[in-house]
Amino acid sequence: MKKFFGNLYIVIIMLFLYLPILTLIVLSFNEAKSMSVFTRFSLKWYGEMFHSKLILGALVNTFSIALLAALIATIIGTMAVIGIDGMKQSTQTVLMGCNNIPMLNADIVTGIALMLSFLMFGISLGYCTILFSHITFCIPYVILSVRPRMNKATDTLFEAALDLGASRGYAFRKVVLPELLPGIASGFLLSFTMSIDDFIITHFTRGAGINTISTLIYSEVKIGIRPSLYALSTVIFLIALVVLLVMNRNNIKNERTAA
Amino acid sequence: MTFSKKWSAPFIVFVIAGTVIPILSIAYYGFTSRDGGITLDNITAMFSANHMQALGLSLLLALVSTLVCLIAAFPMAMVLRDSKFGKQGFTIFVLILPMWMNFLLRTMAWQVLLERAGVINGILQALGLPRQEMMNTPGAVVLGMVYDFLPFMILPIYNAVMKIDSHLIEAAYDLGAGKAYVYRKVILPLCVPGIVSGITMVFIPALTTFVISNMLGGGKVNLIGNIIEQEFTVNSNWYLGSGLSLVMMVFIIISMVLLEKFDKTGEGTFI
Numbered sequence: 001m002k003k004f005f006g007n008l009y010i011v012i013i014m015l016f017l018y019l020p021i022l023t024l025i026v027l028s029f030n031e032a033k034s035m036s037v038f039t040r041f042s043l044k045w046y047g048e049m050f051h052s053k054l055i056l057g058a059l060v061n062t063f064s065i066a067l068l069a070a071l072i073a074t075i076i077g078t079m080a081v082i083g084i085d086g087m088k089q090s091t092q093t094v095l096m097g098c099n100n101i102p103m104l105n106a107d108i109v110t111g112i113a114l115m116l117s118f119l120m121f122g123i124s125l126g127y128c129t130i131l132f133s134h135i136t137f138c139i140p141y142v143i144l145s146v147r148p149r150m151n152k153a154t155d156t157l158f159e160a161a162l163d164l165g166a167s168r169g170y171a172f173r174k175v176v177l178p179e180l181l182p183g184i185a186s187g188f189l190l191s192f193t194m195s196i197d198d199f200i201i202t203h204f205t206r207g208a209g210i211n212t213i214s215t216l217i218y219s220e221v222k223i224g225i226r227p228s229l230y231a232l233s234t235v236i237f238l239i240a241l242v243v244l245l246v247m248n249r250n251n252i253k254n255e256r257t258a259a
Numbered sequence: 260m261t262f263s264k265k266w267s268a269p270f271i272v273f274v275i276a277g278t279v280i281p282i283l284s285i286a287y288y289g290f291t292s293r294d295g296g297i298t299l300d301n302i303t304a305m306f307s308a309n310h311m312q313a314l315g316l317s318l319l320l321a322l323v324s325t326l327v328c329l330i331a332a333f334p335m336a337m338v339l340r341d342s343k344f345g346k347q348g349f350t351i352f353v354l355i356l357p358m359w360m361n362f363l364l365r366t367m368a369w370q371v372l373l374e375r376a377g378v379i380n381g382i383l384q385a386l387g388l389p390r391q392e393m394m395n396t397p398g399a400v401v402l403g404m405v406y407d408f409l410p411f412m413i414l415p416i417y418n419a420v421m422k423i424d425s426h427l428i429e430a431a432y433d434l435g436a437g438k439a440y441v442y443r444k445v446i447l448p449l450c451v452p453g454i455v456s457g458i459t460m461v462f463i464p465a466l467t468t469f470v471i472s473n474m475l476g477g478g479k480v481n482l483i484g485n486i487i488e489q490e491f492t493v494n495s496n497w498y499l500g501s502g503l504s505l506v507m508m509v510f511i512i513i514s515m516v517l518l519e520k521f522d523k524t525g526e527g528t529f530i
Contacts, residue, residue, distance in 0.1 A: 006338040013335050013409075017357050020368035020406065023378055027371065035371050036381020076269045083266030095267075098274045101282070106467035106511055108484055109504050112491060113281030116501065120284050136277030139270065199363055199470060204491070217363040221474060225367060233364045240359035248352055 021237060028230035035225075045231040052228060058216040061127070062196060065212065069134035070191035076135070077142025078184055081150050082176070096143075103140045110137060111204035118205065125207035133205040134195045141194060142187035149183040288501035301502020310486060310503065314510075317482040320397060321465035324404035328412040328461050329454070331405070336416040336453075337446075340423075350417065354410045362407050366474045369403050370394070373475070395477035403471040408464060412457040419453025420446075455518050463511055483507060 027035065031042035049055055084092055102110050114133045118125060154176055161171035199214035206215060213232075220229060292298040304310060339350050357365065372378045373393040380390045393399055423446065431441045469484035476482075487507065490500030 003342075006342055009334060009338050010342065013331065013413075014353065016406070017354075017409070020365065020372060021357065021360060023371060024364070024368050035374060035377045036384075076273060080267040080270030082262050083264050083268070083270070086262050086264050087267075095271070095274065098278050101278050104511070104515060106463055106507065108467050108469065108487060109285070109508055109511075110281070112487070112500065112504055113285040114277070115491070116288060116497065117276075117281040117284040132277065136273055139273055139277075143270075193359065197359075197361060199361075214361060214363055217361065217367065218470065221363070221367055221370070225371065229364070229367065233360070233368070236364065237360055240356060244352060244356055244359065 021233070024230045024233040025237065027227065028234045030227070030230075033227055045227040046235075048226075049228040049231040049235075054211065054216060055213075055228065055232060058211040058213045061130075061210065062212040062214075065127070065131055065134055066192050066195035069131055069138050069195045070188050073135045073138035073191045074142050074184060074188045077139045077187060078146050078180060080139070081143055081146045081180070084147075085150055085155075099140050099143055102137045103144075107198075107200035108204075111201040114201065115204040125205060126210055129205045129207070130202055130210070130212070133201050134198065137198070137201060138191035138194060141190045142184075145187040145190060146180055146183035149180050154179045285501045285504055288497050289505040290502075292498060301499050302506060304499055305503055305506045309481075310483070313481050313483045313486050316397070316480070317466055317484065320401055320404065320480075320482065321462050324401045324408065324465050325412075325458055325462045327401070327405050328409050329458065331409060332412040332416050332457065333450075333454075335413050336420040336450075339417055340420045351414070354413055354417075358410050363470065363474075365407055366403050366471055369399070369406060370474055373399055373402075394475065395479045397476070397480050399475040400472050400480050400482075403475040404461075404465045404468070407471065408461040411460040415456040415460070416450060416453040419450045423449045451521060455521050459515070459518055462514060466510065466514075467507060 026038070028045055029041050029043070030038050031044065032039040084095060087095070111133070114129075114136070115125070118129050123129060157175050157179070158171055161175045162168065166174065197214075199218065202212050202215055203218065206212070211219070213236075217229060217232075220226060289301050290297055290299070292300060305314065370377070374380070375390065375392065375394065377394075379393065383390060427445055427449075428441060431445045436444070467484045469482065469488040472480045472482045472485055483503070487500050487503050490496045490503065494500075
C-alpha cells in the first residue's frame with residue numbers, strides 16, 4: 001500500500017512536469033490555430049517553422065554562440081585552473097571570489113551590469129557582446145568542474161614524469177591533461193547547456209536585430225503565440241531527448257567497463 | 260607548484276572586464292544622477308510606495324513558490340530513494356529532460372493551458388462547466404515559478420537523500436526511535452545541504468524574475484524584476500534601474516548569508 005502511494009506520487013509529479021510539454025507537442029500537429037480544439041492532423045506548422053528565416057537565423061545564432069562560448073570558456077577556464085595553482089593562497093581566494101560572482105548573482109543584475117559597461121565604453125551591442133557575456137558566465141562553471149581534478153596527486157604525477165625524463169610539454173600532455181579531461185568535458189557540456197538556455201543575460205546584451213531562440217520566443221509570445229512555436233518546442237524537446245539518451249547510454253557503458 | 264601563473268592571464272582579463280568593471284559600472288550609475296552628481300536618490304527610490312509594493316509581492320511570491328517546491332520535492336526525493344525508479348539514472352534523466360527544454364517554451368506551455376481560450380478552459384467548456392479566468396493572476400505566476408524551478412529543488416535534495424547511509428536509519432529504528440523522530444533527527448539534518456542548495460536555486464531566480472511575471476502575469480503582476488527591466492528597456496532611466504538593482508543585490512546577499520548559516524557542512528551541491 002505504501003509502495004502504491006509512493007508510485008502514485010511519482011506519477012503525479014511526472015504528469016505535472018510533462019503534461020504541459022505534451023500539450024505543446026499535440027498542438028503542434030493541430031491544423032487549426034486554436035489552443036483548445038484539435039481539428040485535424042497536419043504538419044503545416046513544421047513547414048512554416050522551417051521556412052521562417054527568423055527562427056532559422058535564431059537557431060544558427062543560438063548554437064554558434066553556445067559552441068563558441070563553451071569552447072572559449074573551457075580553454076580559458078582550464079588554463080586558469082592550471083595557472084592559479086601556483087599563486088599565493090590570498091590571491092587564489094580573491095580570484096575565486098570574483099569567479100563566483102556571476103554564478104551567485106541574479107542573472108538580471110549580471111545582464112544589466114554587462115550591458116552598462118559595454119555602453120559606457122562605446123561598444124555597440126550585437127553578436128560579439130552576447131558571445132563575450134556568455135563566455136563570462138560560462139567560465140565559472142568550467143573552473144568549478146575542472147578545479148577539483150587539479151590536486152596534489154596531479155602535481156606529484158607531473159613531477160614524477162619530469163624526473164623520468166619527460167619534457168614539460170610532454171608531461172603536461174600525457175599526465176596532467178588526461179587527469180583533467182573528465183572535468184574539462186563536463187565543464188564544456190555545462191557551459192554549452194547554460195549558454196543555450198540563457199535568456200536574461202542575452203536579453204540585455206543583444207542589440208536590436210539579433211535574436212537567439214530564447215529572445216525570439218520572448219518577443220513572439222508578447223505579440224501572440226504562433227503555432228510554429230509549438231513545432232519549435234517539439235523539435236527542441238526531441239533534440240534534448242536524443243542527446244540525453246545518447247549521453248545516458250554512454251554513461252551506462254562507461255560504468256560497465258569500469259566495473 | 261610547477262606551472263607558470265601566466266596561464267591564468269586570459270582568465271584574469273575576463274574577471275576584470277566581465278565581472279569587476281560591470282559591477283563597478285552598475286554601482287557608478289546607481290549612485291549618480293542624470294546631471295552627473297553623486298546621489299542616494301536611486302537607492303532610496305526603493306522605499307517609494309509602488310516599489311515597496313513590487314518588492315513585497317516579489318518576496319511573497321518567491322517565498323510561496325519556494326515553499327511549494329520544497330513541500331513537493333522532499334517526499335518525491337524520499338519516495339525515489341525507496342523505489343526501483345531510483346536506480347539506473349532514470350530518475351535523473353526524467354528530471355533533467357524538462358530542464359533542457361527552453362524555459363520560455365515551458366512558461367509558454369502554461370500560457371497555452373491557462374489562457375481564456377486555452378486548453379483548460381476548452382476542457383471545462385466541453386464538460387459544460389463555466390470558463391475560469393486564470394491568466395494574469397499572482398496564482399498563475401506562482402504556478403509558472405513552481406513548474407520552471409521544481410527540478411532544481413528535487414535534484415539537490417535527491418542527491419542528499421541518496422547519500423544517506425540506510426544503516427543510520429535502521430540503527431535509529433533499532434534504538435527505539437519512532438518514524439517521526441527518525442525523520443526529524445536523522446533524515447532531515449542529513450538533507451540540509453541539499454535543501455539549502457535547492458532553496459537557493461529556486462528562491463533567487465523566483466525573486467528576480469521578470470519573464471514569468473511578464474508572460475503569465477500579463478503586466479498585471481508587477482514584480483521588482485519587471486520594474487528594473489522596464490527602467491532599462493522602456494523608460495531608459497539607467498540611474499534608477501541601477502540603484503534598484505543594487506538594492507536587489509543586497510537582498511540576494513542577505514538570503515545567501517542566511518542560507519549559509521543553515522548549511523554548516525558547506526557541502527551543498529549544485530545539481
